[in-house]
Amino acid sequence: MNRPVARMQSLEDIASCVAGYDPNALPVAQAQDFIARLVPRVQAVESLAIRSALGRVLARDIVSPIDVPAHDNSAMDGFALRSAELAPGADTLIGLAGTAFAGAQFSGSVPAGLGVRIMTGAVMPAGLDTVVPQEFTRTDADGRIRIPAGTVVAGDNRRLRGEDLARGEAALQAGRILTPADLGLLASLGQAEVPVFRRLRVAFFSTGDELRSIGEPLDEGCVYDSNRYTIWGMLQRLGVEVLDLGVVRDEPAALREAFTQAAACADAVITSGGVSVGEADHTKQVMKQLGEVLFWKIAMRPGRPMAIGRIGEPGHEAMLFGLPGNPVAVMVTFYAFVRDALLAMSGATPQPLPLLRAVSTEAMRKKPGRTEYQRGIVSQAADGRWQVRITGAQGSGILRSMSEANGMVVLHHGQGHVAAGDLVDVIPFNGLV
Numbered sequence: 342m343n344r345p346v347a348r349m350q351s352l353e354d355i356a357s358c359v360a361g362y363d364p365n366a367l368p369v370a371q372a373q374d375f376i377a378r379l380v381p382r383v384q385a386v387e388s389l390a391i392r393s394a395l396g397r398v399l400a401r402d403i404v405s406p407i408d409v410p411a412h413d414n415s416a417m418d419g420f421a422l423r424s425a426e427l428a429p430g431a432d433t434l435i436g437l438a439g440t441a442f443a444g445a446q447f448s449g450s451v452p453a454g455l456g457v458r459i460m461t462g463a464v465m466p467a468g469l470d471t472v473v474p475q476e477f478t479r480t481d482a483d484g485r486i487r488i489p490a491g492t493v494v495a496g497d498n499r500r501l502r503g504e505d506l507a508r509g510e511a512a513l514q515a516g517r518i519l520t521p522a523d524l525g526l527l528a529s530l531g532q533a534e535v536p537v538f539r540r541l542r543v544a545f546f547s548t549g550d551e552l553r554s555i556g557e558p559l560d561e562g563c564v565y566d567s568n569r570y571t572i573w574g575m576l577q578r579l580g581v582e583v584l585d586l587g588v589v590r591d592e593p594a595a596l597r598e599a600f601t602q603a604a605a606c607a608d609a610v611i612t613s614g615g616v617s618v619g620e621a622d623h624t625k626q627v628m629k630q631l632g633e634v635l636f637w638k639i640a641m642r643p644g645r646p647m648a649i650g651r652i653g654e655p656g657h658e659a660m661l662f663g664l665p666g667n668p669v670a671v672m673v674t675f676y677a678f679v680r681d682a683l684l685a686m687s688g689a690t691p692q693p694l695p696l697l698r699a700v701s702t703e704a705m706r707k708k709p710g711r712t713e714y715q716r717g718i719v720s721q722a723a724d725g726r727w728q729v730r731i732t733g734a735q736g737s738g739i740l741r742s743m744s745e746a747n748g749m750v751v752l753h754h755g756q757g758h759v760a761a762g763d764l765v766d767v768i769p770f771n772g773l774v
């Protein structure tokens with residue numbers, strides 16, 4: 342497999358570059374900084390037909406080989422004329438030399454005093470520089486077109502050659518995730534194919550003896566594994582290739598096999614569960630045996646414990662994201678850390694999640710010194726401002742709070758209590774969750 346080129350820095354080297362690094366009380370920003378320094382970027386590039394490239398990461402800058410549009414042309418249906426022939430302060434009368442259609446240009450020369458009937462997108466006839474829209478004109482009894490004084494000035498309703506993209510200009514930059522508009526832009530350049538990075542492969546599994554998969558009986562003391570479904574869904578939204586390795590029992594041999602298989606066939610491995618302090622299981626031990634892994638306590642709520650590092654054979658390592666087990670903590674840590682890391686690994690230029698400022702309808706208790714992510718429902722108040730209220734119980738096991746929410750209130754590291762009416766930052770879930 343064509344692997345990303347790993348930076349050969351040790352985790353200690355990376356830690357020494359992160360100001361305020363303390364694995365036992367790591368602020369969210371420092372953890373993000375660490376991860377950004379750690380992740381390698383996929384190298385392999387493939388060429389795809391533009392319709393197959395939606396949502397993929399552009400691998401090279403695209404330089405326009407042509408002027409778009411290729412000619413000066415009309416932006417309106419109307420009459421093209423010479424602005425020098427507009428009568429100052431009086432109506433102008435022009436006769437017509439012919440008609441210019443989009444795709445069928447008027448190729449003769451236009452005698453003085455005449456104009457050309459012109460359609461939107463038609464090439465501007467030589468010598469004419471201005472278009473008066475048809476609805477502003479009248480046709481006199483003698484067939485001449487009457488343009489009331491002051492209707493247009495020189496250059497109106499004319500689109501200039503190269504005004505969308507000039508030949509040689511960078512049309513799109515490497516690292517973009519291609520949008521529908523980008524596909525249209527590529528088509529406007531006449532480009533059939535586009536170079537994109539190969540898709541990232543991400544393997545994931547759940548750990549915990551209490552977990553049952555759908556279809557299995559729910560034995561006493563057990564829960565259905567939901568994390569594999571939220572993780573699958575969040576990965577789908579990132580457009581990566583996913584490999585679901587199921588639920589892995591809390592046995593060293595089973596864990597070793599799962600980690601080894603995952604590291605052999607994926608660029609990144611995501612696990613949930615088994616990384617908290619009091620864990621009596623083998624997950625952390627096996628992670629340590631198979632790679633270079635750090636165990637963090639992050640100053641955040643929910644989602645305190647997390648493992649980060651790389652596992653596998655030297656030179657063929659996969660990034661490891663060991664997420665906490667609680668279903669809400671999984672989603673919050675995914676959005677706080679894993680999403681950006683996977684985008685960077687995919688070759689995408691990081692785009693921070695947009696934050697909305699909303700009025701909190703209620704007071705929230707918050708200790709400075711950790712980042713809190715509360716699930717919220719954002720709506721528009723009668724005065725047009727955004728407001729947010731918290732979904733019921735905020736326990737990190739209550740997945741319903743995530744499902745009901747349409748945004749996540751971010752109470753930043755240094756922030757204290759919030760009073761009703763205060764403005765808070767919200768990450769809208771639109772298209773995200």
Ligand code: AMP
Pocket residue numbers: 547548549551552564565566567568569613614615616617620665666667668738
């Ligand atoms: P852990 O981080 O392994 O200590 O798990 C913390 C809590 O999350 C426990 O109550 C687990 O039962 C629960 N949990 C762990 N993994 C999953 C999962 N895949 N689906 C649902 N709940 C889970």
Ligand code: MG
Pocket residue numbers: 548549550614615620622666
């Ligand atoms: Mg567990």
